[in-house]
Amino acid sequence: MAFTEFRPLDEKSLIEYIKATPSLSSKLGDKSDDLTIKEVGDGNLNFVYIVIGASGSFVIKQALSYIRCIGESWPLTKERAYFEALALKEHGQLCPDHVPEVYHFDRTMSLIGMRYLEPPHIILRKGLIAGVEYPLLSEHMSEYMAKTLFYTSLLYRTTTVHKRAVAEFCGNAELCRHTEQVVFSDPYKVSQYNHWTSPYLDRDAEAVREDNTLKLEIAELKSKFSERTQALVHGDLHTSSVMVTLDSTQVIDPEFAFYGPMGFDIGAYVGNLILSFFAQEGHADEGNDRMAYKEWILRTIEETWTLFYKKFTALWHQHKDGSGEAYLPEIYNKPELQKLVQEKYMEDLLHDTLGFGAAKMIRRIVGVAHVEDFESIKDDVKRAACERRALEVAKMLLKERRNFRDISGVVSAIRRV
Amino acid sequence: MAFTEFRPLDEKSLIEYIKATPSLSSKLGDKSDDLTIKEVGDGNLNFVYIVIGASGSFVIKQALSYIRCIGESWPLTKERAYFEALALKEHGQLCPDHVPEVYHFDRTMSLIGMRYLEPPHIILRKGLIAGVEYPLLSEHMSEYMAKTLFYTSLLYRTTTVHKRAVAEFCGNAELCRHTEQVVFSDPYKVSQYNHWTSPYLDRDAEAVREDNTLKLEIAELKSKFSERTQALVHGDLHTSSVMVTLDSTQVIDPEFAFYGPMGFDIGAYVGNLILSFFAQEGHADEGNDRMAYKEWILRTIEETWTLFYKKFTALWHQHKDGSGEAYLPEIYNKPELQKLVQEKYMEDLLHDTLGFGAAKMIRRIVGVAHVEDFESIKDDVKRAACERRALEVAKMLLKERRNFRDISGVVSAIRRV
Known part of the structure; x- marks a missing residue:
């Protein structure tokens, strides 16, 4: 299942999305039904999900077209996810020790899949x-x-x-x-x-x-x-x-x-x-x-x-x-x-x-x-x-x-x- | 006749080009056979033709992919004609009294047709x-x-x-x-x-x-x-x-x-x-x-x-x-x-x-x-x-x-x- 237009994900649709996306599902190991998903976007702008599977994990970050902490009254293009992914990749190449790896980027969905910085981070x-x-x-x-x-x-x-x-x-x-x-x-x-x-x-x-x-x-x-x-x-x-x-x-x-x-x-x-x-x-x-x-x-x-x-x-x-x-x-x-x-x-x-x-x-x-x-x-x-x-x-x-x-x-x- | 790929014009092919280009030929009046063409590119970079017809005139400027005054040993993209046309139009809109009007631009040919600044300029x-x-x-x-x-x-x-x-x-x-x-x-x-x-x-x-x-x-x-x-x-x-x-x-x-x-x-x-x-x-x-x-x-x-x-x-x-x-x-x-x-x-x-x-x-x-x-x-x-x-x-x-x-x-x- 490919998403041909933008839709904000919730925990349920996120699971479908992951199953349909090999670069993500392959990170989690075989039993992809056994997932822990937690929304942790305490930032000001985006939704952030931690996804943990049997043998791996990642973070999913999705941008919406407004500033989360203020609401729809302050719009902010979700295209920012594209530039975030671009910068993560560019900076990551230059300094891999201090920039989390990007596993997946979906421009339509303004969605980045990247390394989960596990505790005690x-x-x-x-x-x-x-x-x-x-x-x-x-x-x-x-x-x-x-x-x-x-x-x-x-x-x-x-x-x-x-x-x-x-x-x-x-x-x-x-x-x-x-x-x-x-x-x-x-x-x-x-x-x-x-x-x-x-x-x-x-x-x-x-x-x-x-x-x-x-x-x-x-x-x-x-x-x-x-x-x-x-x-x-x-x-x-x-x-x-x-x-x-x-x-x-x-x-x-x-x-x-x-x-x-x-x-x-x-x-x-x-x-x-x-x-x-x-x-x-x-x-x-x-x-x-x-x-x-x-x-x-x-x-x-x-x-x-x-x-x-x-x-x-x-x-x-x-x-x-x-x-x-x-x-x-x-x-x-x-x-x-x-x-x-x-x-x-x-x-x-x-x-x-x-x-x-x-x-x-x-x-x-x-x-x-x-x-x-x-x-x-x-x-x-x-x-x-x-x-x-x-x-x-x-x-x-x-x-x-x-x-x-x-x-x-x-x-x-x-x-x- | 449209030129589908770049070729440097000489006086002869320039006449063909003008005849095939209404935005230019229309400037010259009816008798388009009665043209005076003069190459005047005394600049360092390009070929410049003055074209004078029965009832109008213009200048044709064509960029080549090297610096004219030095020769093919110093290459310089002919795409510069695109930016020249863009700047002439932009600056011309802002200050029409002091920027010559652009009549025609052909990106493939790196060619600009514009106002001839007549003598005593x-x-x-x-x-x-x-x-x-x-x-x-x-x-x-x-x-x-x-x-x-x-x-x-x-x-x-x-x-x-x-x-x-x-x-x-x-x-x-x-x-x-x-x-x-x-x-x-x-x-x-x-x-x-x-x-x-x-x-x-x-x-x-x-x-x-x-x-x-x-x-x-x-x-x-x-x-x-x-x-x-x-x-x-x-x-x-x-x-x-x-x-x-x-x-x-x-x-x-x-x-x-x-x-x-x-x-x-x-x-x-x-x-x-x-x-x-x-x-x-x-x-x-x-x-x-x-x-x-x-x-x-x-x-x-x-x-x-x-x-x-x-x-x-x-x-x-x-x-x-x-x-x-x-x-x-x-x-x-x-x-x-x-x-x-x-x-x-x-x-x-x-x-x-x-x-x-x-x-x-x-x-x-x-x-x-x-x-x-x-x-x-x-x-x-x-x-x-x-x-x-x-x-x-x-x-x-x-x-x-x-x-x-x-x-x-x-x-x-x-x-x-």
Whole structure:
């Protein structure tokens, strides 16, 4: 049975679908009647089923044509599943250790079948709320970002290959438009979906809407987001797009993928770590003041950038005589010049990272979609205090980002708050 | 007779082609046997025929799959004719007064039929060499650039429309790649096609290849050229892409069109005016020392930017509550804030203009394709002196561009040399 037009699946029709799809049914072993199916889509956008059979398992993710957490009043094309599958495959090829394998994609059904990230994998954000230290996290995330961003940029690719890929992902315009709205626009104006810890942050939210310097900076970042086709970015790389165990790190949900500025990914990830840092005080109790954990988060932020820097520039060095057309070896032909251009490139990337990271922080405090790090703090006063500190740091980073030369200065500034 | 596959036309087969093509033959009147056909492709790339009939005329431009002035050893896709026709139509709709009308396009034949720009239209570059003042030139060129760049940017367009157009023009990758090579790469390395007024400029050419700061700056510009999809740029807007009379200004040859940085067009045009300025001394004779004309060129440079600034920001103001998604009126909601973001935008654009303009100047002195402004100076010593001054100004503009706040400072700097 092939589905010739889109229909949302429920548990019953999902079983029929699996039986009719060899690339899926073959994963489960012979007795395909003996299936466990569980809907776990706690994300904002899609339906997600875990399917476990006698000798195997997978996840089925189906996109609907609206945003699940808001409802049909906020439509969002289900074609995003196509771009998610495309990005999973592309990033998966470049970094198979940290991207789940895709087993099956059905464009008509906006449906992806992929590796089930079995327990004890959990969403990184939940681990951070629980105060768990992940010893390999920085190593893994820096690896993922260095590989996916480097290999899809003009540092590695020819113009011909690059423009072909850019054109393809231009098709994901509606998702980009959504980001433009919720990250770069809504927090800076009155918008029906905006909310914050009221009344405590009323003045803070208003201050964001009244801050000319902030609006000037956010315009520059929005322009970069909309116009700079630097690399194939994940597009939504916050701490709920990462699943972890103590020794595994898997990046999921790249439905917002497009050719955009690298700093948008690195910033999303680092910005969400900073949010987690400021939420810790709300999770402290008598048994655990979270002071040590806060230091671990700061260390993680610093290590993430430092390792990313190291891995990214190592890839650059490794491929400097390769097909990439940005820096031809006949022009950048001396070690001191190579050092000079790399330092410039990486410093610009740090500034982008801080700018986009700050923008992602701000929108999680006064925009439409908040983060569980703060939302799980029950006491409004306490939550507002945490959020305010995060908001102040974000505003500072957005405005002062060009003054930071390295990540240690950033970490010191966060610690000083 | 339809041509089902590509073949290069000669005068004889062109007549057959015209007879078989109503959109062309209808332009010429009844007696289609009474045609005058003249090949005038003095450009670097294509064959161009002027066709004049009893009651009308047109131009036929056919692209071949190599660069005409170099030969079959430098291939260049004839698909460029498709993007040229597309850009002519798009820019023509936005600015019909300064873009020749397209009557016919044949993708199989890589052939465009368009308005014949009748005498006394001449190539602007030739007019500048002859020392002719064009009283409406700044008005017209600023109008063309303001309209074509504004209306194809996110200041006017939605993200959806923008990304669709960006994707389409990604198809012109091979032409972009050509520009990357000849503008941003070849002049900064040893390349078989590079040449200069030797031996006089041997040291100057070498100095360009040894200048780390220059190479750092050119990398930043190349990245902007390759990655920033700001607007539909002409892509090759030098003074031979403009035809003029005293009261008409027509922009032709946008085969390099793509979504790129606005400053690449404005810079190409202004940079070529600066080249013309420095070539004047080589054209001076006893009857005319060209001093007054040099002042006219400087005035033209200043007026071009000033009028562009005025027209572009006027369009922005006019459409500020329109469909453009870059600066939402609910965010940029106060006159002083609007002023602030516009000033920032225009200052950044000036810096891009100076950077790209300088890059275009440098490549015309030590790269593969030179300009008639200098080439027509027969005396090598004299030509080298003119070129050296232009080269020095270009290097200064490329390195110091961020220190200029307005165009009058630029003009003063040029005059000081």
